[in-house]
Amino acid sequence: MSATLARGRVRVAVVGAGPKGTMMVNRLCAFAASNAGALDLEIDVVEPFVPGAGRVWRVDQAWSLLMNTAAAEATVFPPGPSDLTGPSVHDWAVMVREGLVDGLPSRCREFAAAVEPQTAVPRAFYGAYLEWAFRFLVRQAREAARIRVHRGSAVSVTDLSNGRQRLLVDNGIGALDVDAVVLTQGHYAVGLGSPERVKASAAQELGLIYIPPMCAAEADLSGIAAGAPVILNGLGLSFYDYVTLLTTERGGRFRLDAGRLRYEPSGTEPVIYAGSERGVPYPVRADFSPTGDQPYVPRFLTKAAVTALRESTPGVGDFKRDVWPLLAKELGWTFYTVQYARLHGTGGFEAFSARYAAASWDSSRMRDLIAEFFPQPWMRWDWDRHTRPAADRRFRDPAEFGDFATEYHRSVLDEAAAGVTRSPHRAVTAALRRLRELVRLAVCHHGIAGSSYRRDIENWFDGLSKFLVWGPPPVRVEELLALLDAGVVRLTGPRTRVAFDRDTAAFTAESAVVDQSRVTADVLIDARLPSTDVRNATDPLVASMLAAGDCRAHVISDAAAPPGYPVGSLDVTENVFTLVRSDGRAHPRRFAYGVPLRGILGPFGTALPAVVEHCDAIAATACATGTGTVTASSGEAMTRLAGTTRQVGHG
Ligand SMILES: Cc1cc2nc3c(=O)[nH]c(=O)nc-3n(C[C@H](O)[C@H](O)[C@H](O)COP(=O)(O)OP(=O)(O)OC[C@H]3O[C@@H](n4cnc5c(N)ncnc54)[C@H](O)[C@@H]3O)c2cc1C
Structure with missing residues (x-):
């Protein structure tokens, strides 16, 4: 300039x-x-x-609604030095603590006292x-x-x-x-899509409550009665927002009891039935762990590799064929580097690393190498296990599925507490977050063909990466586990389908793989943001x-x-x-x-x-x-x- x-x-x-x-x-x-x-x-x-x-x-929105970005990372200023640079949210909280910011509500000052670099601050x-x-x-x-x-x-x-x-x-x-x-x-x-219009008109006709995709902070939840069943369709970040608004914002409290969070209801909560295709709510986000904000230097999916890809496939790029092998190899590298240290220490790593670098992702050479150093399946990175935790399993009832989901979230919380340097799983999710910028560079402005964008990004990678990368801060997952335990939130299970039943004049939700999971309710919330x-x-x-x-x-x-x-x-x-x-x-x-x-x-x-x-x-x-x-x-x-x-x- x-x-x-x-x-x-x-x-x-x-x-x-x-x-x-x-x-x-x-x-x-x-x-x-x-x-x-x-x-x-x-x-x-x-x-x-x-x-x-x-x-x-x-x-003026509810203070219980949290960002899902760590305070040290959230900023609207360009990197300095210049007159137009400024603090991150964490640096600003320090300024507030030091009395350098005037004219703030007292709540802001009180909250600033507790902000750490990894804090997920209220929106x-x-x-x-x-x-x-x-x-x-x-x-x-x-x-x-x-x-x-x-x-x-x-x-x-x-x-x-x-x-x-x-x-x-x-x-x-x-x-x-x-x-x-x-x-x-x-x-x-934006207006409602046609499936949402159908639900909205059914709700209007029969006096039901339907909340279409919207920002949860703006939804009117006042008509939802205490004890009434509510179907939450979607288990991403909006789900966590609605759960908060229907529990603690209604006077419920969490209390620590022998190291575990317990929920004390206010008596005004509805009963929340929640489901989605995957069935499991988003797990905790990687970068809230103590070592989550480390820079990442890619080895295989590099800027040079992305440039070469775009030049070699102008207008006909295919994400699965061209980008995914590099990304999967990169993330596999991250995983096995941490896993190697955990299982084998440091000796012999160079030999493994050289052979890994020389093999293509998912080639027989790569598979043999991984099997040689990581003989047990649990030692290996498995995309399916991590992105579809329930896989194709059947459950005899929602309670069994609830136990499964609780166990899954506890194990991810443990991994998160271990941090990216000790947990190979967390290392992958943190690296994926960093690598999404390179993925963006590979696909943006016609980097891949339209059919690949629809098939591979919209219908596959976008959902997979959001699940692994965009989860809530740990406190939200701890709270969810307490709410599951208290029976205030109940998960319907994977492959949940939401419908409108004219005979009973109610909304229904049912999982295709959890027996006895069908529920009916007068309230349906499509828990997601509308697409612009x-x-x-x-x-x-x-x-x-x-x-x-x-x-x-x-x-x-x-x-x-x-x-x-x-x-x-x-x-x-x-x-x-x-x-x-x-x-x-x-x-x-x-x-x-x-x-x-x-x-x-x-x-x-x-x-x-x-x-x-x-x-x-x-x-x-x-x-x-x-x-x-x-x-x-x-x-x-x-x-x-x-x-x-x-x-x-x-x-
Ligand atoms: C509920 C919610 C939570 C989120 N949480 C996070 C998070 O924790 N971390 C994160 O990184 N991202 C989060 N996001 C993603 C979010 O998109 C971005 O963080 C950020 O808000 C995008 O900034 P923006 O300025 O592009 O859009 P916005 O924040 O949407 O700002 C656009 C502005 O344009 C104004 N506007 C629109 N139309 C007009 C008009 N016709 N005339 C005048 N003004 C107009 C609107 O009033 C609005 O203020 C969240 C998004 C939502 C909706």
């Missing part, structure tokens, strides 16, 4: 000020600072909630941090840019005859005429752009099945993230970034350094296009910038 890329006056609107919008504002300011004297930047931030926290991280606490971070950014950037906040929702955007953009904002704010618009709308509003699918948008801005042909859903190309596989992501250009219109032309003054691009960037989230680079590329392009001063030298510098991004995008 050292070259002067833009000259003159420019006004950029950022729509949505959650974490990504905050980062976008940060990088716009960084761009202005690096063009000081040449560029006069105004930023209009449009957000109906308090900027920084936005909607997801509102401070409301993270929200307080994000609100502070936004205010801090505005202060730090005052020399670089003028930032105005508009507390409303953007409802439409149109082209003016001079190329500028007219953004209409509700709440009486009206029109903002700007040079460029960046959409960082995160989980924007542009084709289903009810957000007025996205919906109106779609109707006008000003944006479209991304199609992942597929030479074998043209035109490819459509995903719900907003379509953007590679490198600078300009919105692509329905006729395929990019709009030079409109950009989008973050959650709405998941189908393009891959469903795994994006690591912080890449987020910073992407936002830098958008900032440079938006300002240069907005000022209309793209000179030969700035064009060159922008190409360099875009090139940096391409390298990130391509590995």
